[in-house]
Amino acid sequence: MNSVKAFAPATVANVACGFDIFGFAIEEPGDVVELSRRDEPGIVITSIIGDEGRLPRNAEKNAVTVVMLHLLKHLRIKDLGCEVILHKNMPLGSGMGSSAASAVAGVVAMNELLGNPLTREELLPFAMEGERIASGSAHADNVGPSLLGGFVVIRSYTPLDIFTIPVPEDLYCTLVHPDIEINTKDARFILRNEVSLKNTIAQMGNVAGLVAGLMKADYDLIGRSMVDVIIEPVRSILIPEFKEVKQAAISNGALGCSISGAGPSMFALSRGIDNARKAGEAMQKRFAEAGIEAGLHVSAINKNGAMVLAE
Amino acid sequence: MNSVKAFAPATVANVACGFDIFGFAIEEPGDVVELSRRDEPGIVITSIIGDEGRLPRNAEKNAVTVVMLHLLKHLRIKDLGCEVILHKNMPLGSGMGSSAASAVAGVVAMNELLGNPLTREELLPFAMEGERIASGSAHADNVGPSLLGGFVVIRSYTPLDIFTIPVPEDLYCTLVHPDIEINTKDARFILRNEVSLKNTIAQMGNVAGLVAGLMKADYDLIGRSMVDVIIEPVRSILIPEFKEVKQAAISNGALGCSISGAGPSMFALSRGIDNARKAGEAMQKRFAEAGIEAGLHVSAINKNGAMVLAE
Numbered sequence: 001m002n003s004v005k006a007f008a009p010a011t012v013a014n015v016a017c018g019f020d021i022f023g024f025a026i027e028e029p030g031d032v033v034e035l036s037r038r039d040e041p042g043i044v045i046t047s048i049i050g051d052e053g054r055l056p057r058n059a060e061k062n063a064v065t066v067v068m069l070h071l072l073k074h075l076r077i078k079d080l081g082c083e084v085i086l087h088k089n090m091p092l093g094s095g096m097g098s099s100a101a102s103a104v105a106g107v108v109a110m111n112e113l114l115g116n117p118l119t120r121e122e123l124l125p126f127a128m129e130g131e132r133i134a135s136g137s138a139h140a141d142n143v144g145p146s147l148l149g150g151f152v153v154i155r156s157y158t159p160l161d162i163f164t165i166p167v168p169e170d171l172y173c174t175l176v177h178p179d180i181e182i183n184t185k186d187a188r189f190i191l192r193n194e195v196s197l198k199n200t201i202a203q204m205g206n207v208a209g210l211v212a213g214l215m216k217a218d219y220d221l222i223g224r225s226m227v228d229v230i231i232e233p234v235r236s237i238l239i240p241e242f243k244e245v246k247q248a249a250i251s252n253g254a255l256g257c258s259i260s261g262a263g264p265s266m267f268a269l270s271r272g273i274d275n276a277r278k279a280g281e282a283m284q285k286r287f288a289e290a291g292i293e294a295g296l297h298v299s300a301i302n303k304n305g306a307m308v309l310a311e
Numbered sequence: 312m313n314s315v316k317a318f319a320p321a322t323v324a325n326v327a328c329g330f331d332i333f334g335f336a337i338e339e340p341g342d343v344v345e346l347s348r349r350d351e352p353g354i355v356i357t358s359i360i361g362d363e364g365r366l367p368r369n370a371e372k373n374a375v376t377v378v379m380l381h382l383l384k385h386l387r388i389k390d391l392g393c394e395v396i397l398h399k400n401m402p403l404g405s406g407m408g409s410s411a412a413s414a415v416a417g418v419v420a421m422n423e424l425l426g427n428p429l430t431r432e433e434l435l436p437f438a439m440e441g442e443r444i445a446s447g448s449a450h451a452d453n454v455g456p457s458l459l460g461g462f463v464v465i466r467s468y469t470p471l472d473i474f475t476i477p478v479p480e481d482l483y484c485t486l487v488h489p490d491i492e493i494n495t496k497d498a499r500f501i502l503r504n505e506v507s508l509k510n511t512i513a514q515m516g517n518v519a520g521l522v523a524g525l526m527k528a529d530y531d532l533i534g535r536s537m538v539d540v541i542i543e544p545v546r547s548i549l550i551p552e553f554k555e556v557k558q559a560a561i562s563n564g565a566l567g568c569s570i571s572g573a574g575p576s577m578f579a580l581s582r583g584i585d586n587a588r589k590a591g592e593a594m595q596k597r598f599a600e601a602g603i604e605a606g607l608h609v610s611a612i613n614k615n616g617a618m619v620l621a622e
Contacts, residue, residue, distance in 0.1 A: 193509075212474065
């Protein structure tokens, strides 16, 4: 095979109560990576479309190629020559798992180019290295769902233990991206290192409730469990109008609403696509009233994750 | 109706990772409460069997009758006269939910005597008042499962939000009670009020894993998730031979093993009754090697909770 194209979807990490342990993928948008073999050895980024020139073009510094270099090193392949085109279809630093989508599309494309020596699950640690380059922390709550699809739980990081749980058929995600930017490193920096035992217990109760709610298809329980007493109270101060936008979502049909990843994007979960759209429009409108333009995506939960696209 | 008899089972609270939010009931042992109407108003404890004279006989100070008084007050019944006999069939301060079993048997018996004005679920806040008297804290992780049966999750205490999740058919509990005593108030007192964010995340991952493992009937995941990085490291120092007994359980077929409630009882979960027995015998033997006698109970998860017994 001489060329390949792969798509990896945007993701919502944390999902209210599940900081660093929950994430799910949506249908759209997603990044696309094109790979073509070339005669000289080495990986070269020939073009990045949609990043406004902001991402590094050096293959050793960009998440999309760092994951390929890790994969090639693991497979002891030294002489591969390859040109990379990255189509960035989502904003950077948006809380939509932008760096994860690039890393996952990159590693899936490279694995395909090589004839799929590794399984999807085996690609995960390589994709996580992309996150380390992009955000300083090799977390899996974006790359996991972007790679595998579905609602992903990371039970443990050492050793890595990740699994998916079923989601109800009629669950839809609203993702609203206000046109402001938060650096993931900053968003981690402001978190406190200690949590009260009381808040830990409350958060564990909501984690248990969200898993059970999704698996039982109990929409009310899903909504009641979308409560984050640890991270949201701190990070939401970085998002103008957070409380009002959240209230707009819930008053307009959403089961619950919180920050997507490190923000500033906000997500809601709703029963039925009509509620998801109505909630999204209300959120967008509330941002607009404060003079903030916001992009809107309404989507089912993506069950399949990254895809190799037809040549 | 002039007399009634009710049984409420022993329970395992916390279940490794789920401090204050998880609990399940076992089949045996359990406390039995007998109520008989009498002509004079007022609730009188006429006999307690099996407590070696240690529980208060004053109806306003014993969990078994405090719950009845709360229920009568709620129902605005002032003139009821009633004699109470309590059969204590499990040791006090054992971590087997002894006070919860008495409180639940008491409130279920009284509700039955009155013709069941309240549902099972509605009795929960009254049973929790029994825990407040007995341990200083109105937690629900023992009274919930003793009352309702099954594997119980307390998502939230304010407002109270409790639900049950299915457990795999072939899951068995081993409960080993070493002949030492820990006061629940002391066991709470030694806990730290702050938890590191890192440990909070690890614990949330295990909470999610245990709920998903139980609901998927994924026994390996259940075992991997029975990890408590917050409470067990502190409370286990109160239990002699804790590490060795835990290791004996896991080396002899248990999926996982931890402290039952506030201890000193230890529980294990296993796939199949044979593994549960083998693990229990190994745990008992390990305690015996340290000169500690230990009682052993092997049981399926109790699906029905408290029962009114035939007259």
